[in-house]
Amino acid sequence: MHTIDIKNISKRFGTNQAVKDISFEVNPGEIFGLLGPNGAGKTTCLRMVLDIFKPDTGSITLFGGSLDEGKKDKIGYMPEDRGLYQDIPLERCLTYLSSLKGMSKTEIKEQLDINLEKFGLADHRKKKVKELSKGMQQKAQIIATLQHKPELIIIDEPFTALDPINTQLIKDILVTLKEEGTTIIMCTHQMHQVEELCDRILLMNEGEKVLYGKLNEIRKQYSGSDVIIESPNEVPQIPGISNIEKVNGTVRVGLENSLSPQDLLQNLIVNNIQIEKFQIAVPSLSEIFIQAVTKDGIDE
Amino acid sequence: MKKILLVIRSEVVNIFTRPSYLILTFGLPVLGFILFLVFTNLNQKETQAISEIFKESPTTVQTEGFIDQGGIIKNVPEFLQDGSFQEFENENSAKKALEDTLISAYYLINPDIYDTGEIIYVRPDFNPLSGNGQDWKMRELFAYNLFDGDGQLSALVQYPVDFIDQPLDPSITEGQDSELAFIVPYVTTILFYIVILSSASLLLNSVVSEKQNRVIEVIMLSVSPHQLLTGKILGLGFVGLLQSLIYTSVGFTLLKISGRSVEVPPTLNFSPSILIWGIIFFVVGFLIYASLMAGLGALVPNIREASQATFVVIAPMIVPMLFISIMLEQPHGPIATFLSLFPLTAPVAMMTRLASGGVPLWHPILAVILSLLTAALILRTVTGFFRSQTLLSGQEFKISLFFKAMIGKI
Known part of the structure; x- marks a missing residue:
């Protein structure tokens, strides 16, 4: 069973056809790259997968069915527009977001201590989110995505605002998660950042599918x-x-x-x-x- | 249910740790407490009832001059023989006295006063906001002299009748402090308007701020629209109710510890039941307006446009304020009754009526039922468009969009 199965989805906003007849699957335990330049329709695709937008046509299956409230807890999502409560301390913000994913108090505390340490934010846990740098907020957002150990991680532009050291840190973490069996969909326009990570890719342009398949095979095809x-x-x-x-x-x-x-x-x-x-x-x-x-x- | 509780707790904690809320909720009563103590100490020897605060305070008598070219003023009634008036032979001498600040103004009564009825009132500080100075004294003086010093006749002509309300129930007699009969319902109306509006606005701010900092996109992937909306309404409703109770409790405590008492006229039904009704109507009013505000928050792209659009939502709540004079004069008349039963105006209007007293029990019960049904309908409608696609659309807000959404057309 595919983790995600998408068949012929399309989405139009007014006169703009954001996504045109896209189909793809994501397999369990793989890193799938949804790539393309800005405005290619990647984020719209992801939002349709997550039932944030309803597709005009086509069908989407997650974990063998439609997305319901129970399945939401299996997903970790980091949107392109970073979303954290700005006026509250980092620790409280992450605790709340984790609790909404069904984690117990003990689990949250334990996991939060590990993650804050791993991402170098342990000393900033009492600071308000708005007092953190962009890079720190980015890392906090990633923690919020990974905290509840989701089966499916969907991250949109994960390397924005990160320096090379932190970029490598995130890459290493994603590879580890993949090895542990987590399915990851990575959406980015920075193609060079993900070539070494992805097993398969969907390359989009102007809402349409340009390339789709195993990265190695595509490379061979074009070499x-x-x-x-x-x-x-x-x-x-x-x-x-x-x-x-x-x-x-x-x-x-x-x-x-x-x-x-x-x-x-x-x-x-x-x-x-x-x-x-x-x-x-x-x-x-x-x-x-x-x-x-x-x-x-x-x-x- | 667990997620609803988590949303409630988060909303409550976030508000309680916000300095502006703490200052408003606890700082203001403390400030009031301090001011009250200072005020009490300054007036320690006086033990006046609170109703006396609203009575007219003694004013300083200012002498005004007059030049009587019509030969009307021959006598000055006793109550005006307190230095209120000084007669002058001619206008020049009056003008000089005015310039020397010996008088505060003067009247020029022309010889043709019987034909024109006009008296020229010369004042150095004409201010449209300060009313007409002491000209009522000149009216009294003039009328007194028109009737050759017959004060009783003069008073009857000026104030022909004085209606005295006689309730059917002989056990109810109107108290002397009739000002309170006006003030209590009036203050109740204003208070309810403010409390419901400020509590409902918390919800609008909460939704719009989650949209603006984009956290809504993450939240909507963790909770359902219904869970989020219910959690927010209950959490912020609790915060609003608590704030109102703190204000009320502090007010009563201040009165008690300062040794004062609220002298309530017997005509006013200011019993503990009104407090219970107050809580009930606060809850239903909050449910209605908080749901509407949440719906508005879902549609507006930012807090600036939200503020501009708020009027659309709160307009029905303003209606009882516009009709407040009629409602106070006829608390059981058709307008007051309709407004107190109509769900969008009931939370404020019914409290006005209840504070006036004499409302049949079935009226507030019916109003609560109708308001709850309306709140449920609005909540259901708002939940329908309180979904991610609307929340993230960022489209320009138009009033028509709100009405379309409310009838399920988006």
Whole structure:
């Protein structure tokens, strides 16, 4: 059973068709990336999943059925617009939000102590939320999302306002949660931040599906026959090489169909070329996105 | 139920830890207490009843001049022989006296007074807000002289009749402090208007602030609209009721410890039952208006627009204030009866009537039933559009949107 099963959902706000006929599934225990530029319809999709917005057409199934009050406690949601009570102390705010998720007082205290320590907010627990920096509020919001150990975590733009250290902290936590079996949907326009985390992705643009599937397969689909070589020697002009381009101390070599990367590597070794790095050039998600949206039609 | 209790507790704790609420709820009574003590000490020797506070205080007599060119004023009645008037031969001398501040004003009675009926009143400090100074004294003086010094006739012409209310029940006699017969219902009306409005406004602020800091999106994924709305209404209703009880208790305590007593006229039904009715009508009034405010809060994008739109919701509550004179004169007349039974005006209007006394028991009972039914209907309607899509829409607020929502058209 899929954790989430979405079939042909669409949503229109006035004249703006925010989401057009989107279908996807999210499997248990995976990190699913809902990616795309600003205004692509990602947040609207998430809000329909969470029954915040009703889809105009299509159907949504969560944990095998529609979202009811009981299932709400299984979900941890961090919205794009951060939502915390600003005028009350952090500890009280998080305690209240946790209690609404069905946690007991003892559980809340125990879990809150751990999380505040883990996120470096233990010394700020008595401060009013509005007195915290943006980064701290972001971390507090993440605590509110994870506190009750949900089965499904939905986080919208999780790395906004975080410095590299805290970004890595969140990434590590998400990976740990995934290993523990938690299903995670991550929604972001910062594609480079999630390429290393996601198992599968849905790439959206202007409300439509652009790419959908396993990240590795999509990468393979979009990777060409180029290789990147780092070598103190000049790369010789071997038959089958279409072009050689020097990029930041490395050499990007374009291959024709007649020459495979393995053949090239063998050839370079035979020619006593010293190889420090030999890598098949895999495009980044951003590059794949640009390629996909500039092509006619939509790839699956 | 557990989540409703959590919402109630959160609302109560959040309000109780807000300095502005603490100052308003406890600081104001303490301030009142201090002022009352100071006032009491200053007047320690006087042991006047509280009703006397409302009686007219003695005013300083200011001498005014007059120039009688019509030859009307020949005698001054005894009660005006206190330096109220000084006659002048001509206007110049009166004007000089006025400039020298020997008199506060003067009247010029023209020779053609019988034809025109006009007297020129010269004052140095004309102020439309200060009324007409002491001109009533000149009326008395003038009338007295028109009737050749017959004070009784003069008084009868000026104030022909004095109606004395005689209740059918001979055991009820009107007290001397008839001011209280007006003041108590009037104060009750104002008090109920303020208490219900301020408590219901807490709900509006709570909803709008949760929308503005976007926490509503997280909350709605934890509780149902019904749980959230019910929790907020009960929590903030408790806070409002507590505030009202504190004010009332402090008021009575202050009176008691200062050794004063409330001298209530027997015509006023100011019994403990009115306190019970007060609590009941506060609750139903709060339920109605808090639900409406919550609905308004769900639709408005920010607190600024909320303040502007509040008038739409509270307008029915203002109606009894507009008709208060009629209601006080005829507490059991058709207008007062209708307003006290109509659910949107009943919480305020019925309290006005109850404070006036003589209301048949079935009237407040019917009013409570009708108000509760209305509150349930409004609560149900508001819960219908108190959902995330509306709360997060951020669309521009129009009055028509509110009415559409109330009839289920959004």
